[in-house]
Amino acid sequence: MSLIEFKNVNFIYNGEDTESLSDINLKINEGDFVVVSGKTGSGKSTLLRLMVESVPNYGTVNNEILFDESIKAEKGKLPKVMYLMQQIEHQIITDKVWHELAFCLEQAGLSQNEMRNRVAEVSNFFGIEHLYKKSTDKLSGGEKQLLVLASLIAANPKVLVLDEPVSKLDPITAEHFTENLRRLHDELGITVVVAEHRLESLIMPADKLVIMDNGKILLEGKKENVCKEMALNKEKYDIQAFPSVYKKAVSLGFKDKLPLSVKEAKDINLDKILLDSLNKKQDELLNKDKDKEKPDYILSLREVCASYDKKAPVISNLSFKLAQGKRLFILGGNGSGKSTLLKVIAGVKKPDSGKIKASVPVYMLIQDVEMCFLKNTVKEELLSVYKSLDDVMIPLDFSDNYLKRHPYDLSGGEKQLLALAKVLSCAKKDENFLLLLDEPTKGLDETQRENVEAVLSLVKAAGNSIITVTHDLEYASKYADYAAFLFDKDLVGLSKASEFFKNNKIYTTQLARLTNGEIL
Amino acid sequence: MNYKLLALVLLVLLLTLYALTITSKRIRTGRMVVIVIMTALSVVGRFIPFFKPIAALSIITGMYVNAGSGMMVGMLSVLISNFYFGQGPWTPFQMLAFGLIGFLSGVLSKYLINNKTFLIIYSLFCGVIYSLILDVWTVLWLGGGNLLEKYLATAVTAIPFTLVYAISNVIYILILNKPFGEKLLRMKVKYGI
Amino acid sequence: MERVNPRVNFIFFVLVSGITMFSLNPVILCMSLVFSFLICATVGMQLDEKKMRFWPFVPGIIVILVNPVFSHNGSTVLLFIGDNPLTLESVIYGVVSATMLVSVLYFFICLSYSMSDDKFMYVCGFLSPKLSLMLSMVFRLIPLMGRKMKEADEAARCMGMYKSENIFSDIKVKLHVFSVITTWSLEHGITTADSMDARGYGRRRQSFYSVFKFTLRDKIYLLLILVLGIYVIFGIAIHKLNVSYYPDIIITKPDVYTLSLYVSFLVLLISGVLLNKKGR
DSSP states (O other), X not given: OXXXXXXXXXXXXXXXXXOSEEEEEEEEETTOEEEEEOOTTSSHHHHHHHTOTTSOOSEEEEEEEEEOGGGOOOTTSOOSEEEEOSOTGGGOOSSBHHHHHHHHHHHTTOOXXXXXXXXXXXXXXXXXXXXXXXXXXXXXXXXXXXXXXXXXXXXXXXXXXXXXXXXXXXXXXXXXXXXXXXXXXXXXXXXXXXXXXXXXXXXXXXXXXXXXXXXXXXXXXXXXXXXXHHHXXXXXXXXXXXXXXXXXXXXXXXXXXXXXXXXXXXXXXXXXXXXHHHHHHHHHHHHHTOOOOOOOEEEEEEEEEEEEETTEEEEEEEEEEEETTOEEEEEOOXXXXXHHHHXXXXXXXXXXXXXXXXXXXXXXXXXXXXXXXXXXXXXXXXXXXXXXXXXXXXXXXXXXXXXXXXXXXXXXXXXXXXXXXXXXXXXXXXXXXXXXXXXXXXXXXXXXXXXXXXXXXXXXXXXXXXXXXXXXXXXXXXXXXXXXXXXXXXEEEEEXXXXXHHHOSSSSOHHHHHTTTSOO | OOHHHHHHHHHHHHHHHHHHHHHHSOOOHHHHHHHXXXXXXXXXXXXXXXXXXXXXXXXXXXXXXXXXXXXXXXXHHHHHHHHHHOOOTTHHHHHHHHHHHHHHHHHTHHHHHHOHHHHHHHHHHHHHHHHHHHHHHHHHHHOSSOHHHHHHHHHHHTHHHHHHHHHXXXXXXXXXXXXXXXXXXXXXXXXXX | OXXXXXXXXXXXXXXXXXXXXXXXXXXXXXXXXXXXXXXXXXXXXXXXXXXXXXXXXXXXXXXXXXXXXXXXXXXXXEEEETTEEEEHHHHHHHHHHHHHHHHHHHHHHHHHHHOOHHXXXXXXXXHOHHHHHHHHHXXXXXXXXXXXXXXXXXXXXXXXXXXXXXXXHHHHHHHHHHHHHHHHHHHHHHHXXXXXXXXXXXXXXXXXXXXXXXXXXXXXXXXXXXXXXXXXXXXXXXXXXXXXXXXXXXXXXXXXXXXXXXXXXXXXXXXXXXXXXXXX
């Protein structure tokens, strides 16, 4: 029995002329764990939104979406399809954790005793009892996401629809969240529909995959079948979203038993094959690694300490140097003080002690780039800091269509670049600088990441240095010259990126785990 | 006759009644969120030195959303910000004053949006109204007889303050009107709030 | 953990500040003044702490100074200022009103100090769940906006907006930051609205979840303060505590009934101290 059925559905947003979704045929069956994959703008969010009757869709639906009797929206009853949206911060409604947990129940008009009972149940299920009396504002991103999920589950839904729930979380928190989704599906029998553009953690519990592009469903079916189909026609489909072991296996020509995790990769001996191919190239690599120039240091930190509260320092006695024209990636868990370190280097926050010496100007892009926007169009935004559009330091798309848009309507990657252009407005034309980036790829899909990276490589090629803070390991392994780990208030393991990822056994990329660090 | 008692009891009753009426009516979700955000903004804005945006933001909400929302923003902002700036018997009077200002601007929204001069006069007038209502509180608090005489005397002594207040109010409105108007209208167009 | 249900506490403060406001009886007022200090101390404000604010004395002193200027009633003339007499009665009346003002203000301070956000919401939830929900939403946004303002300030710093170190440029940047936060919060408000819709907001009459319990002890406390309070208010209503200040000061002779009113008020205030004492 299918719960939700799309029959040739087309959808147009108000005030737009092109269809955002076309010819959608899809059945969601009871007990499914469906993962919808696709780039930003492929229509996956729109598709998910149409599954939720209780939210307005700001557009027109042609043809039919059928909902099963058991989940149809009824007046006076709580919705049976619950919806977790992309923005973690903004879907929290109230100020206290207990209030958030009880929100749905209050709307259903339940009695005090029933509510207490349900709230107790879900807090126990998700293990968040210790947060019960806290303010929602004091929670970390992962805790917030879990809180909203718990609050939805309190309403006892049949279907759970989640829009990119893990793309903004660090890998460990993402795993934890996925594990909770799996439990909801397996233990409570809830039907789960998730959209995500990076599948590394979500693909394991999924049993159905839907691949979308350009408002259309390209491929849909059982996970194994879809994986196989994509491997067979690898020119036709974009497999960027998939785990890197899968991508590697596909590129090596595997057609069957495609691995989705490190274990599955070992089962088919992918590691041996990779290492064998590596031995042939080993010699070339060794020669390439030998460039022994004396580097020009543009930044040096000596025994820097910083804190928000004198009793609990965030970084202490931290020292390092950075050479000109290099990219350093600083990795670390949530709340390890990565952002604080950047602020100290940028001079936004004063260190308690220690010396910071930078021989070039330092520019920083803060994490939430929306904090840089004020005007109504991209053009006004740029002209508020530049005399004319010709002065803009980095290549942007200067088409009329782009310049006329509202900064908040841009995609994540475009926002990053616009904010970068604003921050670099202070830089002089022929002077090198140091750029600090705070999680520039948070929530971006592969394509957007490449776009941002294209600009950053130009910046680097001009002889500027960049320090990036991130928890995206695959990203760091691709572009870093140096990498380090911020742990216990200090930088640990600062070394050449290749050595860093080789030496790390756990905190490293999937392929490095598989090949013992020989391949990133 | 205890005027203080009468005034306070009446005011509190009025506000309670209003709180009860909003529960019986269904406010659209989007509108409710806008009210909440404008309220939070005016509370947060009060922490910026020399910046007292409550009246201005109530007027703007009234103008661009509707009368009821303007009133809610005015009353809630005072009630909540007084938790940080001192709660007192004057709270109901301030709530009344700002609620009224927000409500009226909703009623007059057509003229206020289209006519800048009218907007300036209105915000001056709001400053005066606010002072006059607060003077009632002062006089009731002094107590004793000759209430009318005392009221006039207070109002006259307060003229400089009233003027400063009214003029600063005009300045805030002039600063905030355009950006807030644009932003609220964008919300209206994009999401139909 | 606070000892008593916030609604009971709220009712207590309404009763005592009401009685204080509407009686001009010096005995009542003296008791109010003393106990407003005492309760301030019990809710956790030490006299030597900065939190103990002395500002209520400012309006108090103003009232003392202003009253004789306006009011020339009273039979005992102390001296003439110009043509206007300064009377003993009006001076005393000023002092009495000032006492009342100061003690009411301190009761309010106690009230807002002992009412955290969630307690205040709980009190309002009794009136209207929707109002309480709105308050809760505002209370979420305030710290969030504060945090975001700091971030926007850092962004402004990074974009080189702090050009000079004077107060005007400072305020200019602050206003810029305020604008940024405005756009940000309104743009994302729609997500909050959708999130509410998705969770079934407004489907039917809301109920109100609370973390506070209404225990037997709360009921006893409530009954006690209500009985005492209403008894005193009744006494005021039938003019048993009346004091007339103009033209001469006349205090009704205290009889057993008046005394019982004083004692009731005293017990009420003492119970307030117990009410506000922290557990453990």
